[in-house]
Amino acid sequence: MAATRRMFMGIVAGGVVLAATAGALWVSSRDPVSARRPWQDAGRREADLRRRLLSFAILAPNPHNRQPWLADLSVDDEITLYCQHDRRLPQTDPHDRQINIGLGCFLELLAQAAAEEGYQADIALFPKGEPQPRLDDRPVAHIRLTQDTMMNRDPLFAHVLSRRSNKEAYDLARPVETGKLAEIATAARMPAIAHTNDPARVKALRQLAWQAYYTEITTPYALEESIDLVRIGRSEIEANPDGIDLSGPVIEGLSIAGLLSRADMLDPASSAFQQQIPILKEPVDTAMAFLWLKTAGNSRSDQIAAGRDYVRLNLAATAVGVSMHPFSQALQEFAEMRPHFLAMRNALAVEDNETLQMFVRLGYGPAIEGAPRWPVDTRIRSA
Numbered sequence: 001m002a003a004t005r006r007m008f009m010g011i012v013a014g015g016v017v018l019a020a021t022a023g024a025l026w027v028s029s030r031d032p033v034s035a036r037r038p039w040q041d042a043g044r045r046e047a048d049l050r051r052r053l054l055s056f057a058i059l060a061p062n063p064h065n066r067q068p069w070l071a072d073l074s075v076d077d078e079i080t081l082y083c084q085h086d087r088r089l090p091q092t093d094p095h096d097r098q099i100n101i102g103l104g105c106f107l108e109l110l111a112q113a114a115a116e117e118g119y120q121a122d123i124a125l126f127p128k129g130e131p132q133p134r135l136d137d138r139p140v141a142h143i144r145l146t147q148d149t150m151m152n153r154d155p156l157f158a159h160v161l162s163r164r165s166n167k168e169a170y171d172l173a174r175p176v177e178t179g180k181l182a183e184i185a186t187a188a189r190m191p192a193i194a195h196t197n198d199p200a201r202v203k204a205l206r207q208l209a210w211q212a213y214y215t216e217i218t219t220p221y222a223l224e225e226s227i228d229l230v231r232i233g234r235s236e237i238e239a240n241p242d243g244i245d246l247s248g249p250v251i252e253g254l255s256i257a258g259l260l261s262r263a264d265m266l267d268p269a270s271s272a273f274q275q276q277i278p279i280l281k282e283p284v285d286t287a288m289a290f291l292w293l294k295t296a297g298n299s300r301s302d303q304i305a306a307g308r309d310y311v312r313l314n315l316a317a318t319a320v321g322v323s324m325h326p327f328s329q330a331l332q333e334f335a336e337m338r339p340h341f342l343a344m345r346n347a348l349a350v351e352d353n354e355t356l357q358m359f360v361r362l363g364y365g366p367a368i369e370g371a372p373r374w375p376v377d378t379r380i381r382s383a
């Protein structure tokens, strides 16, 4: 997935102080409140069981916060899940591998929410065949709900509303304990999880992750895909609660003053772009541990299973107070990334027949708000 919101924060850095011009009322009104409302509404507003389950599933992590899920509810007690094509990331995710992982995260939360209500979610993946080389109009999953009073609830579900992808700098004084890494890893259903907090190895992986990141932001078509998804300020975020959201009074003030330009964002030769490099590097340089997940195959179902496991790991990290943040650049399958793709596989001892599905950093970061979401209604496909 492409560059994070911090790069755009970096572009606006440079000593501009806005607070003096900002009235307190205006400052306090800049948070995109309605874009975050799905986090408060989950499980609360929907009388219909399927919509209630969806209200949790839409909080799943997903690449670039594109929220590609579309649910068809035209048959009673059933949900058919589709991928909305124009929510994919064709430049940085040319085979829809990452988008499909996000759909796996969605299915896991849906199944957990169902269990919580005493329902078994029987999920048939790709009932009309696995689409290759890209996802197509065929359904991703068909879900049948049946009541089962013996259903075991999943303790991870307690953390759905506080789970985050924490993209901030982590505390360099707080290593992630080996015991916590091991505990997080036990949340996965598949065995192929590995992790390290060994300082020398972490240092080497930071370096690889940064090289891949730099390649992404200096490859014009990859960068452009991100810039097109930047939402600046409350009204843009509330109008499109997805993509890369930049909010807060400083951002809005700079935008109003014309100091936050998409053209600068796209020009690696500009001084604004260069100034951001140390800011962009900070999350990489404060990675205190890494964890990665690989699969033996790379079928569409393997990718869904990886997504289901990934969100379980993210929830388990939340449970033990550890922040998590995917670094997907070196896993991306576009030509310019190839050397880093190979170097990362080599560094993580990924075998030829295996696929590296997720690579994330861990540490202790500051508390952050939930990322924007489209409301449930907008993610239901009308008949």
Ligand SMILES: Cc1cc2nc3c(=O)[nH]c(=O)nc-3n(C[C@H](O)[C@H](O)[C@H](O)COP(=O)(O)O)c2cc1C
Pocket: 001, 002, 003, 004, 005, 059, 060, 061, 062, 063, 064, 065, 098, 099, 101, 102, 105, 163, 164, 165, 166, 167, 325, 326, 327, 328, 329, 370, 371
């Ligand atoms: C397959 C996948 C790849 C991701 N890759 C990145 C990444 O490279 N960089 C990043 O900052 N976030 C990455 N994320 C996290 C998403 O940006 C994040 O889930 C989304 O913005 C929603 O935020 P939330 O997880 O806090 O709800 C990835 C998530 C998934 C599921």
